[in-house]
Amino acid sequence: MHFFLEVLIGGLLAGVMYSLVALGFVLIYKASGVFNFAQGAMVFFAALTYVGLLEKTGLPPWIVFALTLGVMVLLGIAIERVVLRPLVNQPQITLFMATIGLAFFIEGLAQIIWGTDVRRLDLGLQDEPIESVLTRFDIMVSKFDLVAAAAAGVLVAVLAVFFNVTRIGRALRAVADDHQAALAVGIPLKQIWAIVWSVAGFVALVAGLLWGARNGVQFALTFVALKALPVLILGGFESVLGAIVGGLIIGASEKLAEVYLGPLIGGGIEGWFAYVLALLFLLVRPEGLFGERHIDRV
Amino acid sequence: MTEHAHNPGRRIGDTLLSVDNISLAFGGVKALTDISFDVRAHEIRAIIGPNGAGKSSMLNCINGVYRPQQGSITFDGQRFDRMDPHRAARMGIARTFQNIALFKGMSVLDNMMTGRNLKMRTPLLLQALYVGPNRREEIEHRRKVEHIIDFLQIESVRKTPVGRLPYGVQKRVELGRALAAEPRLLLLDEPMAGMNLEEKQDMCRFILDVNDEFGTTIVLIEHDMGVVMDISDRVVVLDYGRKIGDGTPDEVRGNQAVIDAYLGVAH
């Protein structure tokens, strides 16, 4: 039972990290109807830029963080300008394919600029059990995981507030409901998109730092995005809450499956388990847990 | 259009389609409430009503695009609580859409050939070979489709991608696609919407000719009252999802509820 709890908590904490990446998808999807396959590439790009700047400039981490954030904002604006704007009103599938291209571009670009070496990123957090918990409950909970989860949680909360309270947030929700109507009431769609892509860049940066610190800053970071996809299917593309709950479910079930199911069928199932889970779920509820059901009007 | 078009030679038959107590709601919003009417073989039946009266929803129930919560559809003696589009097509119900629903990546000819999909039989592997049975079948159906092209006078555009055609011609092609299925019942959703006078006259003639030449029963939604009164045998009037009138054009014209609905009197 202790072991089960340990696995479960570990899974849930990892799940928060998935949620963090999934959040980037949801933000962009809600605002522009784009399924941004390049989110993983942005995570990678952000982490690599942070580490790279840190190495090259030797400036304090918080300044480098700010600089990197600036770079991500610029990237977001550039994407809106160069990719999104010319493709407005195209079918979603076209936009999706464009973001695949974007992902390749960003991945290539990041490595041309910063090289292909794997880099270590030290945030000053150790991936070690929290002693108090270990002694009292006999459960191993990673310090790193907990902090990372907390950071992710705070970020999610901040974003939720941002989008629910601020004017931009309200505009964003209007845009998500109906592009045409939003345009009609004078919401500057292009600015909104640029802001959202910038915010997504910020989320990518945070995710990149956390994931990079844990796994090293390397090309494999882009696969984090692939992990987030089943989360989205589960949670629904349009729901922040869904991204969080979906992340938790995927994180927990994946860990549990790996531990309990893995040995039975040869292990290594984390590569596809989430997908198969999502796929089965799709057959039952195509719109996801919190997604909205659309009626085709003819 | 000559007086011959409405020659007494037209043979209106027994009930072909009967709609009984249909109610349809979208997530609590009622689109249709307890609608019943019938359509006799070979007649031209119009459904009219203000915007949002539920006319298109009615057609969508008849050929199974929407599933009504209550009521039944009886077509050709068979009763269905829920129709589905494939069965409707198989039984000989074809339709056009209010907003043109052509396959825009395809030519006029291919759009119309698609309309004959149900009549074609060649198995997949033979389609990959093309020669032999598949080619014979393609040619046989091409010939049928060409007759419709001739009928609708769209020879000059047969190989043009439909996206490049002007609106009025697209409407005609859509009618052609529906006709290609050799339907017994043809549902036309605002076939003349957005057309100029000349195009409307042409379309009217085609509708009458279809009815006349092929004996096709027609249910149409139309906004142009003049057209409706001219070409339809009987008219159903819907308002806010309820039936408020049913009868010959003259009867409907005299119906107080209809007059009120059209004049916007509060109900």
Added chain:
Amino acid sequence: MLYRESGQFKTTYAADQQLFPIVQDRVAILALLAVAAVGVPLVATDYWFTAILIPFLVFSLAALGLNILTGYAGQLSLGTAAFMAVGAIAAYNFQLRIPGIPILVSFVLGGVSAAMVGVLFGLPSLRIKGFYLAVATLAAQFFVPWLVVKVGWFSNYSASGVITAQPVVIAGVAFDTPVRKYLLVLAIVAVLALAAKNLVRSRIGRAWMAVRDMDVAASVIGIRIMRTKLIAFAVSSFYCGVAGALYAFAYLGSVEPDGFNLDLSFRILFMIIIGGVGSIMGSFLGAAFITLLPTFLDVVLTDGAIALGLNLPSGMTSMAQLVVFGALIIFFLIVEPLGLARLWQIGKEKLRLWPFPH
């Protein structure tokens, strides 16, 4: 300009509906085939066969398969490589386990196996559309290679699932030299391309496009949406499966399951985006483009660097490839969403209307 169509009139539907109704096109395609089958073997080197021509043809076939699904039936798939893997491994196992089975039959059965797996992963398409479906096909992409590695039986218990293709012998002739392998692949690809062209101009092809363009109207006509989509998955996967078998038997000789990775799926997707979705011709153009581009970039970057006296870091070419691929995809989606095939078609129209503008 080259087209002189005046006086080419059709007196039968058979003539009007033939594959290439214009005489000049018929001549051109026959000439092209003749050059490919006779001319190329006379001049090309082994390097050309193994490094360019064979992969080009194999990828063309895979792109053709994906194009049937994505271009014609409108269902985006990111699992192409997985279906190729199924084809390769199935063909290998048929050869291995059924003594005396003709190799071509193995290829076909490999395709059939891929088709069955394709249908399985296509099932979600009954309920979901667009990128939901794309994500679902990713499941195949991750699941299939894992399964092959984990279940040693598939690779005859070789290390890390690597399979080594059996020698290709047809009617006593061993297809063991690059030129012979090339001719074999050319023949298979030509036949399958013809079959694909026939399919897309027949009932099923129209049904695919109808579902793609306007599914409600298609269902009202009586097209069974689900069956049509599943057939698209099956046919598409069949093509990918055969392509996978050729990839293993005629191109690489031995393949590891991880070779059929997401990257390969993306590469084939890029082929159809750049080549042209919904075009048989586009599959070939795209495959040629994507096959040749790395070689081209390599030459340009290496020679360019030497010319400029720069010392490029290692791996630069592959990074540049990523950037160029990505940029090209975005460029094509924005500027010419129908790809090179559309440009080809416009060019042809221009020639037909010359000297008038298009």
Added chain:
Amino acid sequence: MSEDGTAIAADGTDTTFPRLLAGHARVRPARTAIREKDLGIWLAWTWSQVADEVRAIAGGLATLGFERGRTVAIIGDNRPRLYWTMAAVQALGGVAVPLYQDAIADEMLYVLGDAEIEIAVVEDQEQVDKLLELLPNYPALRAIVFDDPRGMRNYREPQLLAFDELVKRGRAYLEAHPGFHEAEVAKGRPDDTAVMLYTSGTTGKPKGVCQTHASLIAAARGDVGFDGFGPDDEVLSYLPMAWVGDHLFSYAQALVAGFCVNCPESSETVMTDLREIGPTYYFAPPRVFENVLTQVMIRMEDAAPIKQRLFRWSMAVAKRVGAKLLDGRASDVGFADRVRYFVGDLLIYGPLRNVLGMSRIRVAYTGGAAIGPDLFDFYRSIGINLKQLYGQTETAVYVCKQPSGQVKLDTVGKPLPGVQIRIADSGEVQVRSPGMLKEYFRRPDATAESITPDGWFMTGDAGFFDDDGHLKIIDRAKDVGRLVDGTLFAPQYIENKLKFFPHIKEAVAFGDGRAQCCAFVNIDLGSVGNWAERRGIAYSGYADLAQKPQVIALVRECIEQVNRDLAADPHLAGSQIRRFLVLHKELDADDGELTRTRKVRRGFIADKYGVLVEALYSDATHREIETQVTFEDGRKGVLRADVPIIDAAVAPSVHAPLKAA
């Protein structure tokens, strides 16, 4: 011509169309006689099939009680069955009367009555409706046979009969009466009237021109021999069947030469169908060629600049040497130019001919109206052997043709074999032709007015022969006048020459009974407006533009060019334009200055602008005038202007002046 063609043509002079048809069915039974694009493909009938169909139709007509010498109206687009009906009617010794399918009810009623039509064979519902509408006023019409049954299901009129039914009855009749058809055909005599073509005279009621088998066949045979047509040739029949041109090209010549006639799918698809068929022999009135050229020019304006430059370069080369090469005068063309033309042909002319559907044309004809030099040059320079011909319904269009290699813009060619031409004192061209009409149907008065007692047909056209023996038509005979010194004055000839300049829209020439020739000119607002804009000349409207000195200079250049042309002609050198003015307003049909068909009403204009005419014939350099005008909205107003009067330079005549004999 192939030997087969010769065999039929040499069948003897006493043949009829039904016998020609029987001959083709015998000599080349399996060869395609006629095609029709229907339901998307070209359906073809062989000569033997055509003969069989014609037999059945004739049998069907017999069941309707059709008698020798009677008439059958044929109304519709060019459809094989309508052509066959003509042959069937003729097989029974009847007269085919094709009517214009777009004729209004009144015209149709007149012709039906005049020709005593009892049976009409029509294309479709549209024509049936028209005839049924006339039925109360013309009850003699007892049978209407319709080809296309579409929309006819519920028609119950007893007169109506479906074509298929006619054919069915015909076949039954033939079975019951074996040898009937052959016997009827044998009864036919070459001097029977074969067809009656109604001419829409500018004044009075239409007259039925009776043409016999003999005259039509003689004319067709002459034409076929002249250009060497044979069974391998293809034509597209798209001009009205009631027009003599189509009758000759699609019926008479086809039956004589045995070539293949192609009927387009519909009137909208003629250009596409033309391209598909690629005829070897083509006829069109000038306006068709003009429309095509305009289309070419408009579409080329949208072409990329490089292509435009290539096009202009090629056309310049073509203009310089194309016609010479076409006429076989290659020795006049330098090697470099021949290479240039070859390149042009590869890149522009060849593809252009191809997209226009003219790449297989061996011979193309135009006629019936004056043709502009640019137009004529254009087609000839890109290698299309376009020639002019001259003739009327009354002569079966068999008078003059330009022989290949001897094509001159402003003549209509040489008299065809068997044709005699004389120029009357009045300048009128009179003809004796094998293709001459028998008579105007039941109009002895009109016949007498048109045929001189010694048997010459009076064309009503004025003309003369040039030094090479080519006939030059200059005007309608009644419009031709003389200057006081007796010089020939052909106003329309001069006006046409002026109008061929794109900058000149209308022109009115004066001179009859006066000392010299003067002219009014209307500029073309669109064309000159463009020209002015390109030169930065600002103007407020037509009247303003017309008075600009630069514009007047432009018009003067045109006038002087015309004068140089006139000077080259001994008959006309004396009628060069001495003075002219650019009218301050556009001539308008609403003001009665033009007819509705846009012909200038010279007399009316001379009266209305009397002051200006008077000024032209004085020393005045300008003249003020007030003119009543009708605005677009129907309001009337007064336009005041001070019109400059300009002297034009006269070119020296290259000939000694010829005075009237």
